[in-house]
Amino acid sequence: MAGSPVQMTGTVLTTRRVDAYHALTVVAPGIADRFRPGHFVTVAAGGRDTSMLTRRALTVHDVKPDYGGTVELVFAVRGAGTAWLAEVKARDTLDLVGPLGRPFPLPRDPCTCVLVGGEYGSASLFALGDALQTRGCRIDFVLGATTAERVFGALRARRMGETTTLTTEDGSLGMRGKVTDVLPGVIADARADVVYACGPMAMLRGVTAVAVEFGIPVQVAVEEHMACGIGVCMTCVVPVIGEDGVTRMLRACVEGPVFRGERVRFDDVGTIPFDALGAPGGRNV
Amino acid sequence: MAGSPVQMTGTVLTTRRVDAYHALTVVAPGIADRFRPGHFVTVAAGGRDTSMLTRRALTVHDVKPDYGGTVELVFAVRGAGTAWLAEVKARDTLDLVGPLGRPFPLPRDPCTCVLVGGEYGSASLFALGDALQTRGCRIDFVLGATTAERVFGALRARRMGETTTLTTEDGSLGMRGKVTDVLPGVIADARADVVYACGPMAMLRGVTAVAVEFGIPVQVAVEEHMACGIGVCMTCVVPVIGEDGVTRMLRACVEGPVFRGERVRFDDVGTIPFDALGAPGGRNV
Amino acid sequence: MELPNPVLTAAGCGGTGRELAQFFDVARLGAFVTRSITMAPRAGRPTPRMAETPSGLLNAVGLQGPGVEAFLERELPWLAERGARTIVSVGGGTVAEFTALSRRLADAPGITAVEVNLSCPNVEDRGRMFARDGSAAAEVVASVRAAIRYDVPVIAKLSPDVADIVAVARSCVDGGADALAMINTPAGMSIDVDAMRPTLAAGAGGLSGPAVRPLAVRCVWQAHAALPGVPIIGMGGVTTGRDALELILAGACAVAVGTATFHDPYACPRILRELEELLTERGFDRLADAVGLAHRPAGTGPRGRTDLEESSL
Amino acid sequence: MELPNPVLTAAGCGGTGRELAQFFDVARLGAFVTRSITMAPRAGRPTPRMAETPSGLLNAVGLQGPGVEAFLERELPWLAERGARTIVSVGGGTVAEFTALSRRLADAPGITAVEVNLSCPNVEDRGRMFARDGSAAAEVVASVRAAIRYDVPVIAKLSPDVADIVAVARSCVDGGADALAMINTPAGMSIDVDAMRPTLAAGAGGLSGPAVRPLAVRCVWQAHAALPGVPIIGMGGVTTGRDALELILAGACAVAVGTATFHDPYACPRILRELEELLTERGFDRLADAVGLAHRPAGTGPRGRTDLEESSL
Numbered sequence A, B: 001m002a003g004s005p006v007q008m009t010g011t012v013l014t015t016r017r018v019d020a021y022h023a024l025t026v027v028a029p030g031i032a033d034r035f036r037p038g039h040f041v042t043v044a045a046g047g048r049d050t051s052m053l054t055r056r057a058l059t060v061h062d063v064k065p066d067y068g069g070t071v072e073l074v075f076a077v078r079g080a081g082t083a084w085l086a087e088v089k090a091r092d093t094l095d096l097v098g099p100l101g102r103p104f105p106l107p108r109d110p111c112t113c114v115l116v117g118g119e120y121g122s123a124s125l126f127a128l129g130d131a132l133q134t135r136g137c138r139i140d141f142v143l144g145a146t147t148a149e150r151v152f153g154a155l156r157a158r159r160m161g162e163t164t165t166l167t168t169e170d171g172s173l174g175m176r177g178k179v180t181d182v183l184p185g186v187i188a189d190a191r192a193d194v195v196y197a198c199g200p201m202a203m204l205r206g207v208t209a210v211a212v213e214f215g216i217p218v219q220v221a222v223e224e225h226m227a228c229g230i231g232v233c234m235t236c237v238v239p240v241i242g243e244d245g246v247t248r249m250l251r252a253c254v255e256g257p258v259f260r261g262e263r264v265r266f267d268d269v270g271t272i273p274f275d276a277l278g279a280p281g282g283r284n285v
Numbered sequence C, D: 001m002e003l004p005n006p007v008l009t010a011a012g013c014g015g016t017g018r019e020l021a022q023f024f025d026v027a028r029l030g031a032f033v034t035r036s037i038t039m040a041p042r043a044g045r046p047t048p049r050m051a052e053t054p055s056g057l058l059n060a061v062g063l064q065g066p067g068v069e070a071f072l073e074r075e076l077p078w079l080a081e082r083g084a085r086t087i088v089s090v091g092g093g094t095v096a097e098f099t100a101l102s103r104r105l106a107d108a109p110g111i112t113a114v115e116v117n118l119s120c121p122n123v124e125d126r127g128r129m130f131a132r133d134g135s136a137a138a139e140v141v142a143s144v145r146a147a148i149r150y151d152v153p154v155i156a157k158l159s160p161d162v163a164d165i166v167a168v169a170r171s172c173v174d175g176g177a178d179a180l181a182m183i184n185t186p187a188g189m190s191i192d193v194d195a196m197r198p199t200l201a202a203g204a205g206g207l208s209g210p211a212v213r214p215l216a217v218r219c220v221w222q223a224h225a226a227l228p229g230v231p232i233i234g235m236g237g238v239t240t241g242r243d244a245l246e247l248i249l250a251g252a253c254a255v256a257v258g259t260a261t262f263h264d265p266y267a268c269p270r271i272l273r274e275l276e277e278l279l280t281e282r283g284f285d286r287l288a289d290a291v292g293l294a295h296r297p298a299g300t301g302p303r304g305r306t307d308l309e310e311s312s313l
């Protein structure tokens, strides 16, 4: 099974601060081999005898061939697990499972793609950009965050993208505002064929609305609380409309994290839509 | 309160292997200051977010004036907490509470003392030996263990003691047998006035029996499972006969760990003697 | 019920089996226990459905699943094909629903046993779970027992959220349960002190993981002491072979692994290997010799070393 | 019952007060809660009395103590002298014993409140604890309430080992309880897989520490939802100010700290300081405004930030 995930103990090669984020490069050949853009890994946090039972999901930012294959992770400190990860040092080992999830689907033919990233969500876009460029696609970046040091990857985007537009809510970098404020202009200027987006749910909702308005497809990578990452716990579900028009609660970890944006019922995330398959009191198909 | 314990975070100065044991030297001025032989400290194991809630009790082997005051701990790996401690490195910090417990009482006048140590129990005898010698006492050592590499401090005992007798159960060092096999001879030869002992309960029972036979006082440092070390949890009790002849369940952490051997009801450790104060169905004084 | 080995998945913690098959051969499990299957499809509870607590996990999934028809069509045959022994966990809101569900399963091939999830809310008793009351639990068990083929064992899965687990266990056995499974998750809750709201969308959830192992060991111990002839599947916080052995010594003849799989997808086969090593180290030829061994009266232990330690206390 | 601050010691976890006074001034506690005082001296259970479990602690101390006479003579006066407010926890094996004990305490000066430890085994009901049954619990509470001065509040301390904590809480309030304390330790067990025996000499013990916090939060939440007017002292796994706030948001108006003190002798004053900081950060002028706040219906939060987060989901 080429795509099937593995568990492995990888040695940390380097740790860095990148503005508001931490970056770790970990030797993980089995994962790097199988990686495709949009994949994530789960990391065990806290060490032996820890009180933290669940793994933390982190997007794979990059893979490199060094040492048989490395993965780079970029993350913000949120709670106890990411705080622990932020203190990991070079030569420590990390317990990883991956690659996990449904990666970004790539267009068959060359086309123009706008890649939209919010906060650390940008991290997953560069490997995607590489893959798209390899297929002859044009790529344009729109990266945003609340404030300058939370915009991830601006330099790299400038090097890779045909254009790169930055936004911050406080105006400390690029345009003051949100990615959705500038996105219509970027799509129009580039005559984009498709949008890819990764970032907070609210941003994905907005980006999807813009893409829908332009009538172009949009692929979004969502985030939902995950206890297992491998599809067995059913905690990470999102309401998604199927081909048959029926809304189902789909697992972000195996059926996602990448979904077609217009299929995700963003307004109903965190609820069970009354018309979802098996909704309480709803129709039971 | 000169003797009252403190909590402090100490930096680990050095870590060493000593035969079967691990030794840590930790900078802990507030504890070193107040130390008297027989005191112990409790150490938090497992670090932040650990699943281990209780501290581990360790006898203070030695204190030194360096860096304002250091304490040395010597321990065997038993379970998860001591396994964690064994991996602590120089420059790490340790969270300590101490000094705790009732230390060894010292004789008012110079006399001859036999110091008996079993396994890592020997560790608490050298500071005691120093204090006794300062008071002009003669000291003789009897150190034993199951096997040679579990005999702690033989060299130092040889340097300090008038005589030093070693025993191992497998005969790999000194006499084959137990400390109690050689103790009568040592007491007789030295015309000892008092015995001090630290080691496993079975050994303390045997040593006490020998001392009682010779009609000389014996001070023993006992070990019982401890959840707090500061006298609030009541988990560490041992049946001890009081001045009034009444047996009470006394806390090893504050009323001990050092008790007069003949007062400890060794045969009843792990039970509530039927005649103890407040024993179920017993007399309620 | 003869199983090739004593390590099972816990209900609701092994997906459909396909997800785990990416990591190991599901036929290597003592048995695969399904999530609780319901009559109709169920969308479950809103998210967030999980919260981490110290050495524990709260979940409120709400039995999301495709319903019994889809299960029989798409999931059970796949498990059979892979050579897995399948224990089907069943859930329902009324006795009638349990009956209907069991009838639907009655002639399906490839069912090793049926496990009755008694922690389901009883819609006819203000949503209180069946497991909290011996007679309600027994009624469900009896209805399932009546519908299921006589040679397919029925296992009653109990909740620790009761004043007297033995009373409920006894009622279930009297109601026809061939075996007991314990424990299901006790009800717990966590509050996000920043949002100042319950962390789970559903408010409360079920607590699993090592935090609850002491409750599981105690429940298994009590049930085994009171009903020594009744086989018990022990679960709750098993993450290592030592944990599995702890439940076995308390009286379980098999153990199920839930939350540990979320952290280590290989948990089941690893725990089995560790358990086998521990049993060999201790000189057990057969698992059965270890079941409930911790109940033996003090001073009658088979181990020299243990006795020595005890007499030295 | 007016306390200067909401952080108390948990019964049985603060010794006589003297031990903690080595570390901080016991008058700085909201109140000092004693171990459960019994009529006669009690030697307690054999050792080992403790076992560590993941994020938990099992204990089986068995209410060791010197009896009420010695308590009144040597312990209570010392606490009063130090300026501590003392809540006396009482334990007994029969209603008559609770009555006698309460009578003995009735005219002792310096008692801020009496807490009734309902987790004691009822010797007249095969050793089952009073707390498992609303009517047994209420009978004890009523007997204490009748004996104790009307202006000294009586607090009923409940166990989570029941199917319906609200029913027991309600019975206790009907029986005259002025406040509730929850949770006492659920029954748990651990087995030493090397000795192949229970780790505790007593077999089972009570589980405390962060492992049980989700159970405590859930019990406090349920009791506050059902009986919003009844003050609740929350406890179970509080180790930080955030944990304390979690119980307060669930409905507790004070919190007690037990096991955390074993690890950090300064736990009570530290937790108070952390709690005060958290309340200030969140703009609360009075603790009362935070009590039970997590119960407010969704969308009615006082915090802009919270609402934003919610609407973005």
Ligand SMILES: Cc1cc2nc3c(=O)[nH]c(=O)nc-3n(C[C@H](O)[C@H](O)[C@H](O)COP(=O)(O)OP(=O)(O)OC[C@H]3O[C@@H](n4cnc5c(N)ncnc54)[C@H](O)[C@@H]3O)c2cc1C
Residues within 6 Å of the ligand: A040, A054, A055, A056, A057, A058, A059, A060, A074, A075, A076, A077, A078, A079, A080, A081, A082, A083, A120, A123, A222, A223, A224, A225, A226, A227, A257, C051, C052
């Ligand atoms: C597919 C996917 C990819 C992600 N990639 C990244 C990334 O590249 N960089 C990054 O900084 N963050 C990423 N996240 C979010 C990251 O998983 C959380 O920030 C992290 O789990 C929080 O852990 P904690 O211990 O710091 O917080 P805590 O709040 O202590 O976590 C408690 C529990 O909740 C879970 N949890 C909490 N928040 C989230 C969340 N937003 N998503 C999923 N689980 C959560 C944790 O896994 C843990 O089990 C990703 C999430 C998903 C689902």
Ligand SMILES: Cc1cc2nc3c(=O)[nH]c(=O)nc-3n(C[C@H](O)[C@H](O)[C@H](O)COP(=O)(O)OP(=O)(O)OC[C@H]3O[C@@H](n4cnc5c(N)ncnc54)[C@H](O)[C@@H]3O)c2cc1C
Residues within 6 Å of the ligand: B040, B054, B055, B056, B057, B058, B059, B060, B074, B075, B076, B077, B078, B079, B080, B081, B082, B083, B120, B123, B222, B223, B224, B225, B226, B227, B257, D051, D052
């Ligand atoms: C006063 C005193 C002084 C001690 N001095 C030393 C010493 O200098 N060197 C040394 O190697 N050991 C010493 N011990 C024993 C040491 O405390 C235990 O070996 C250690 O706590 C085991 O912890 P663990 O995590 O490895 O084992 P685990 O079995 O995982 O411990 C679980 C729990 O039980 C407690 N516990 C287990 N065994 C003991 C025990 N024998 N005594 C007290 N608590 C126990 C632990 O503190 C912990 O709370 C001393 C014990 C006492 C009471």
Ligand SMILES: Cc1cc2nc3c(=O)[nH]c(=O)nc-3n(C[C@H](O)[C@H](O)[C@H](O)COP(=O)(O)O)c2cc1C
Residues within 6 Å of the ligand: A233, A234, C010, C011, C012, C013, C034, C035, C036, C057, C059, C061, C063, C089, C117, C157, C183, C184, C185, C206, C207, C208, C209, C210, C212, C235, C236, C237, C238, C256, C257, C258, C259, C260
């Ligand atoms: C996410 C999750 C889903 C569960 N779903 C079910 C279920 O559908 N039916 C059931 O009987 N138990 C269910 N359980 C309970 C487990 O089967 C098991 O009894 C419990 O989790 C304790 O075991 P553990 O600590 O190994 O997880 C679920 C537990 C979890 C964590």
Ligand SMILES: Cc1cc2nc3c(=O)[nH]c(=O)nc-3n(C[C@H](O)[C@H](O)[C@H](O)COP(=O)(O)O)c2cc1C
Residues within 6 Å of the ligand: B233, B234, D010, D011, D012, D013, D034, D035, D036, D057, D059, D061, D063, D089, D117, D157, D183, D184, D185, D207, D208, D209, D210, D212, D235, D236, D237, D238, D256, D257, D258, D259, D260
């Ligand atoms: C060692 C120990 C002794 C206890 N003794 C008593 C007691 O005497 N009376 C009582 O009501 N509760 C007693 N408890 C229960 C605590 O008061 C408290 O309810 C419980 O431990 C949960 O809080 P925690 O997790 O903060 O410890 C005891 C708990 C422990 C750990």
Ligand code: FES
Residues within 6 Å of the ligand: A225, A226, A227, A228, A229, A230, A231, A232, A233, A234, A235, A236, A237, A251, A252, A253, A254
């Ligand atoms: S995280 Fe477990 S199913 Fe998705």
Ligand code: FES
Residues within 6 Å of the ligand: B225, B226, B227, B228, B229, B230, B231, B232, B233, B234, B235, B236, B237, B251, B252, B253, B254
């Ligand atoms: S260890 Fe707590 S009283 Fe001794």
